[in-house]
Structures are given as C-alpha cells and as structure tokens.
Amino acid sequence: MSFSSLRSVRSILSYQKYLRYFQQQQSCLVTVTDEYRAVSKSRSSLKGVELLRNPALNKGMAFTLEERQHMGIHGLLPPAVLSQDVQALRVMINFRRLNDDLDRYSELMNLSDRNEKLFYRVIADNIEEIIPIVYTPTVGLACQKYGLVFKRPRGLFITIHDKGHIYDILCNWTEQQVKAIVVTDGERILGLGDLGAFGMGIPVGKLQLYTAIAGIPPQHCLPIMLDVGTNNQEISSNPLYIGIRQKRVTGKEYDEFIDEFMEAVVQRFGWDCLIQFEDFASHNAYRLLERYQKQYCTFNDDIQGTAAVVLAGLFGALRITNTKLVDNKYLFVGAGQAACGIADLLAHAMMREGATQEEAASRIWMYDVHGLIVEGRPQGDLEGPKSAYMKKGKPVKDLSAVVDYVKPSVLIGASGAGRLFHEAVLKTMGQINERPVIFALSNPTSRAECTAEEAYRETEGRCIFASGSPFKPVVYKDKTFYPGQGNNAYIFPAVSLATIACAARHVEEDMFLIAAQQLGLLVSQADLDAGRVYPPVTAIHEVTVKIAAHLAEHLYETKKAWNYPEPNDKEEFIRMQLYDTSYEYFGPKTWKWPEQHSSARNVPSIDEDVCLES
Ligand SMILES: NC(=O)C1=CN([C@@H]2O[C@H](COP(=O)(O)OP(=O)(O)OC[C@H]3O[C@@H](n4cnc5c(N)ncnc54)[C@H](OP(=O)(O)O)[C@@H]3O)[C@@H](O)[C@H]2O)C=CC1
Numbered sequence: 365m366s367f368s369s370l371r372s373v374r375s376i377l378s379y380q381k382y383l384r385y386f387q388q389q390q391s392c393l394v395t396v397t398d399e400y401r402a403v404s405k406s407r408s409s410l411k412g413v414e415l416l417r418n419p420a421l422n423k424g425m426a427f428t429l430e431e432r433q434h435m436g437i438h439g440l441l442p443p444a445v446l447s448q449d450v451q452a453l454r455v456m457i458n459f460r461r462l463n464d465d466l467d468r469y470s471e472l473m474n475l476s477d478r479n480e481k482l483f484y485r486v487i488a489d490n491i492e493e494i495i496p497i498v499y500t501p502t503v504g505l506a507c508q509k510y511g512l513v514f515k516r517p518r519g520l521f522i523t524i525h526d527k528g529h530i531y532d533i534l535c536n537w538t539e540q541q542v543k544a545i546v547v548t549d550g551e552r553i554l555g556l557g558d559l560g561a562f563g564m565g566i567p568v569g570k571l572q573l574y575t576a577i578a579g580i581p582p583q584h585c586l587p588i589m590l591d592v593g594t595n596n597q598e599i600s601s602n603p604l605y606i607g608i609r610q611k612r613v614t615g616k617e618y619d620e621f622i623d624e625f626m627e628a629v630v631q632r633f634g635w636d637c638l639i640q641f642e643d644f645a646s647h648n649a650y651r652l653l654e655r656y657q658k659q660y661c662t663f664n665d666d667i668q669g670t671a672a673v674v675l676a677g678l679f680g681a682l683r684i685t686n687t688k689l690v691d692n693k694y695l696f697v698g699a700g701q702a703a704c705g706i707a708d709l710l711a712h713a714m715m716r717e718g719a720t721q722e723e724a725a726s727r728i729w730m731y732d733v734h735g736l737i738v739e740g741r742p743q744g745d746l747e748g749p750k751s752a753y754m755k756k757g758k759p760v761k762d763l764s765a766v767v768d769y770v771k772p773s774v775l776i777g778a779s780g781a782g783r784l785f786h787e788a789v790l791k792t793m794g795q796i797n798e799r800p801v802i803f804a805l806s807n808p809t810s811r812a813e814c815t816a817e818e819a820y821r822e823t824e825g826r827c828i829f830a831s832g833s834p835f836k837p838v839v840y841k842d843k844t845f846y847p848g849q850g851n852n853a854y855i856f857p858a859v860s861l862a863t864i865a866c867a868a869r870h871v872e873e874d875m876f877l878i879a880a881q882q883l884g885l886l887v888s889q890a891d892l893d894a895g896r897v898y899p900p901v902t903a904i905h906e907v908t909v910k911i912a913a914h915l916a917e918h919l920y921e922t923k924k925a926w927n928y929p930e931p932n933d934k935e936e937f938i939r940m941q942l943y944d945t946s947y948e949y950f951g952p953k954t955w956k957w958p959e960q961h962s963s964a965r966n967v968p969s970i971d972e973d974v975c976l977e978s
C-alpha cells in the first residue's frame with residue numbers, strides 16, 4: 365500500500381471517529397445546504413493551508429470533519445464545526461459591538477479578505493445596515509483614511525509610469541473570467557474631490573455591490589485604479605499615501621494612457637468585458653464617455669447611472685403630484701456631470717411624452733458656483749453640456765433668490781458642496797409648491813445639500829424628498845417620513861447584470877431610460893404613501909433582478925445580446941446566473957451527508973444572548 369493510500373485509510377478511520385463524536389456533541393451546529401448535497405465541484409484544486417488562505421474558497425470553521433480530512437486541513441482549525449448561520453451571527457455580533465463606522469468598514473473588509481461567501485451572506489442578510497458601511501457614506505470616509513484602512517490589495521493599481529505595459533499588468537491578474545471592471549482615476553471621489561489612489565475604495569465598493577445587489581460573482585469583477593498622480597497636496601504628503609506622489613498628468617499623455625488601458629482590457633479580457641467609469645472629474649468623464657461609448661462595452665455611472673435613478677425618482681414623485689414631467693420646472697444646483705446627465709435624460713423623457721426639444725430644455729434651469737446659468741453671465745464658464753440649458757434672464761447668485769426667481773417645482777442638488785439648501789431655500793420651495801420635490805443627491809452625507817430632517821421641517825412635512833446617501837426616517841409632527849435613497853446603486857448593478865448575462869457588446873443609452881422606467885414602476889403605492897419615491901433598500905436585490913430581466917428582454921429584442929440561444933424566460937435566465945453565498949462542498953465526490961444532517965433548515969434558532977454570555 366502506498367503512503368498516500370495509507371494516509372487516506374487513516375483519514376477515513378479518524379474521520380469516522382470524529383463524526384461519531386460530533387454527532388453526539390454538536391449535531392445542532394452542523395448544517396447542510398442543498399449545494400452540499402449536490403456535491404458541487406470546487407473551482408480550485410487548492411489543498412491544505414492554501415485553501416484556508418483563499419477567501420473565495422475558505423469556509424473557516426464551517427469545513428466539516430470530512431472535508432478537513434479530505435483537503436488536508438484537519439488540525440489547522442479548532443475542532444468544532446460551525447454552520448454558516450452561526451458564523452454570520454458571530455460576524456454581526458462583533459460588527460454591532462463596534463462604535464465606529466470606519467472600524468465596521470475595516471472589520472467587513474477583513475472578513476472579505478478571509479471568507480468571501482460569508483461576507484456576501486452577511487450583507488445579503490443585513491443589507492440596510494451594511495450598505496451604508498461598504499458604500500456611501502462610510503466608503504467616503506474610508507477613502508479619506510485609505511492609508512490606515514488599507515491592509516491587503518484588492519484589484520489592480522496601474523500608474524502612468526506603467527504606460528506601454530498595461531497589458532502585462534492585466535495579465536498579472538490571474539482570474540481568467542473577468543467580466544466587469546470598475547475603474548477610477550480618483551479625481552472626483554464622491555463629493556470629496558481629488559483623493560488620488562485613496563479613491564480605490566470606490567471601485568472596490570461599487571464592485572462589492574455588483575455581487576451583493578446584482579449577484580454578479582466576485583471572481584468576475586475587477587477594481588482598477590489608474591493612478592496618474594494627485595493634485596491634493598494634503599493626501600500626497602501623508603506618509604501613509606499609497607499612490608504615486610506627483611501632480612496629475614493631463615493632456616495627450618493622459619489620453620494615450622487611457623486609450624492604452626481600454627485596448628489592453630479588450631486584448632486581455634475580450635470585447636464584452638464591461639468597463640464602468642466611476643468618479644472621474646467632469647472634464648474627463650464626458651470626453652471619455654463620448655470617445656469610448658460606441659467602441660467599447662462601457663458606461664459612465666456618474667452621468668448615466670445617476671440620470672436613470674433620478675428620472676425613476678421623478679416618475680414616482682409625479683405619481684404623487686399627479687403631473688407630467690413637462691408640467692414641472694426643474695432647478696439643478698450643480699451643473700456638472702451628474703446634473704447634466706440627469707437633465708439630458710429628463711429632457712429625452714419629456715420628448716418621449718410629446719414635448720419638443722426646446723420645450724423640454726426650457727423646463728430645466730441650472731445653477732453652478734457662479735450662480736444661475738444665464739446668457740452673458742459675467743463670471744464662470746458657460747461651455748460644455750450645461751450650455752444646453754442656458755436661459756435668457758437675470759444672473760442671480762443667491763440661491764434662495766434664484767429659487768424665488770425661477771420658481772421650480774423640483775429642486776435637485778448635485779453640487780458636492782454640502783448644505784446649500786439652507787432654511788430660506790427650503791422655505792421658499794415650500795411657499796411656491798404644495799408638494800415641492802427636493803432631491804439632495806450629493807454624497808457622502810456631509811456633502812448632501814440638506815438633511816431629510818431639514819427638508820421635512822422647513823416645508824412642514826409637504827416635500828417629496830430623496831437623498832444620495834441614506835437618512836433615517838424622520839418624525840415630524842407625529843408623522844413618520846421615510847426618505848428614499850436616490851442613488852445610482854439602484855441602476856448600475858442592474859445594467860451591468862443584464863449586459864454581462866446577455867454578453868452585450870455595448871451599453872446603449874436606451875438601457876438607462878428602460879432601467880429608469882422599470883425602477884419607477886417598481887415603486888409601490890405603499891412606498892409613495894410613506895413618502896418614498898424608491899423601493900426600500902431591503903428590496904434592492906429583487907428590484908435589480910427585475911430591472912435586469914427587462915433589460916435582457918430589450919437586448920434580445922433589439923439583437924444586441926450575444927448569448928445564444930435566446931432564453932424564453934429572461935428573469936429565470938438572469939436568476940440562474942446569480943452568485944450563491946452557500947459554501948462549496950469539498951469532500952470526496954461519492955460521499956453522502958448522513959441522513960440526520962440533511963436539511964439546513966433543521967438548525968435550531970440561535971440565541972444571540974447565549975453567544976454573548978459565554
Ligand atoms: N446620488 C447619486 O447617485 C450620485 C451623486 N453624485 C454626487 O453629486 C455630486 C456632484 O458630482 P458631479 O456632478 O460628478 O461633480 P462635478 O464636479 O461634475 O459637478 C459639481 C457641480 O457643482 C457645482 N458646484 C460646486 N460647488 C458649488 C456651490 N457652492 N454652489 C453651486 N454649485 C456648486 C460645480 O460648479 P462649477 O461647474 O462652476 O465648478 C459643478 O457644476 C457629488 O457629491 C457626487 O457624490 C454623483 C453621482 C451619483
């Protein structure tokens with residue numbers, strides 16, 4: 365008998381002994397999912413300690429005795445076997461014991477470094493509590509403190525000095541099946557400005573939502589930081605700064621660098637690898653979108669994703685005010701990429717309702733750092749996308765005077781400048797309108813144009829409010845208001861899921877209008893009655909699947925899908941591709957789980973207090 369077969373006989377014998385012991389002692393903690401019974405095939409041949417160190421495969425103490433024997437990790441873990449349910453409970457107990465959101469962020473990132481399935485399971489079970497940590501607002505703080513938070517690299521860091529070698533760097537990423545990239549150059553991170561390489565927290569966070577919200581498997585996702593320097597002196601002089609310490613490269617060199625990156629992605633991962641541009645500064649965002657939109661499978665989330673989520677929120681708001689888009693007057697505070705993206709899609713939607721282009725544009729006013737955007741304004745540039753909404757009129761600077769002058773029914777903040785909707789602005793909105801629509805979209809919370817509480821209070825509870833970062837429900841005069849979250853997180857995961865599932869080659873403009881319409885339809889009357897123009901965050905996964913199914917329908921109908929044969933039921937087709945947070949089975953393929961452990965649902969409910977006491 366060879367040494368290895370001798371070892372396996374010993375393993376089986378000792379496994380049987382341990383199994384008997386655990387059947388007596390710990391059977392209530394051992395659970396099995398359907399996937400275990402299906403004896404899934406591991407996508408890796410890793411064994412031993414390497415298996416425990418691989419976050420995509422590691423199950424921690426959930427490895428059964430039999431798996432521990434089979435994979436050569438017996439003795440590398442404490443002897444107890446914990447179910448994923450118990451592990452998830454332990455994570456949440458620890459998470460809730462922390463007093464600081466940055467610590468909670470770090471705790472979760474450490475978990476994703478150790479055990480990816482548990483990380484996503486915990487998010488799925490506690491989505492409303494955790495999304496504000498892995499996403500806005502806490503991700504903003506995490507980026508500002510990335511030097512402290514950074515423990516282990518995620519994704520790729522490509523610097524301007526790598527120009528000429530970008531393909532080689534992409535080849536260092538060993539996952540072969542990359543289907544989606546979120547890329548930033550860190551110049552406009554949320555409303556926090558230029559954070560350079562610290563901005564990597566944003567692609568990481570956005571892609572975590574790809575998996576948590578849209579069920580796109582993490583191994584298909586790749587965050588990328590294109591580090592061309594930073595003009596933020598404070599950041600680059602921080603001893604913990606992780607990027608290159610030089611001023612931003614611009615002009616021809618920058619453009620060549622981005623061109624090379626796009627070509628290298630196609631060469632390495634194929635034409636249908638989706639590239640989401642995130643948090644580039646306006647002066648690059650629009651240019652790059654125009655340059656690459658028709659050539660690559662790409663979109664800009666801040667322009668297009670934001671436009672769709674806001675249009676959907678407006679559809680909801682207008683169901684409350686019982687008006688059409690074109691019946692309203694819109695004032696945008698901030699006239700950058702988010703505002704102009706929204707305005708363009710809004711104008712497009714008004715035209716679909718029958719308005720002419722001139723009529724649609726006439727309903728939209730814009731306001732930037734230099735005041736109302738009117739012809740002949742003495743200061744500030746009037747070029748670029750905002751020029752389409754320039755009016756003849758008085759160059760008013762003070763925002764409450766602007767509101768009084770324009771008399772908007774809808775006020776949309778996308779300035780990144782913090783509390784611009786002060787008392788007088790909100791009160792004026794309340795005086796002009798029975799039901800003023802007020803969206804404070806800037807992120808993170810510190811940059812929101814007003815808080816939910818301020819909006820409800822100053823309009824005597826009459827406003828229809830949404831914000832980019834979440835606000836807790838507000839009680840005003842004994843009534844509870846539930847602010848909606850107008851964040852592109854309701855759109856980009858769905859658009860990307862459909863694009864990837866259908867293997868579409870381009871992300872066309874009409875996908876964002878369809879996504880907006882579908883999201884609008886998924887707002888229930890109960891949501892509207894609660895004053896919320898978006899479905900609750902707890903429903904975001906289901907909402908995303910439904911939107912993606914409609915988009916898939918559209919992609920097949922318009923012959924833009926390349927994944928053949930065409931599935932009959934698009935929703936089922938989408939659901940079949942979703943990431944599953946249940947653990948893989950690592951035991952021998954012939955093995956069957958003993959009868960008494962056959963159902964995960966037999967687990968007795970776990971008493972959290974008992975865990976805390978012991
Ligand atoms: N909720 C969501 O889903 C999303 C929210 N956002 C948020 O929107 C904000 C803006 O993003 P984005 O459009 O990309 O940024 P940009 O830099 O492209 O645009 C910012 C705009 O705000 C204007 N602005 C800045 N400060 C003031 C001020 N004090 N008074 C009036 N206008 C001002 C700027 O004026 P000027 O042009 O004169 O400089 C510019 O027009 C960010 O906070 C971002 O987080 C973005 C995308 C999605």
Ligand SMILES: CC(=O)C(=O)O
Nearest residue numbers: 554643666807851852
């Ligand atoms: C949400 C988002 O994309 C932003 O604030 O930039």
Ligand SMILES: [Mg+2]
Nearest residue numbers: 642643665666
């Ligand atoms: Mg963004």
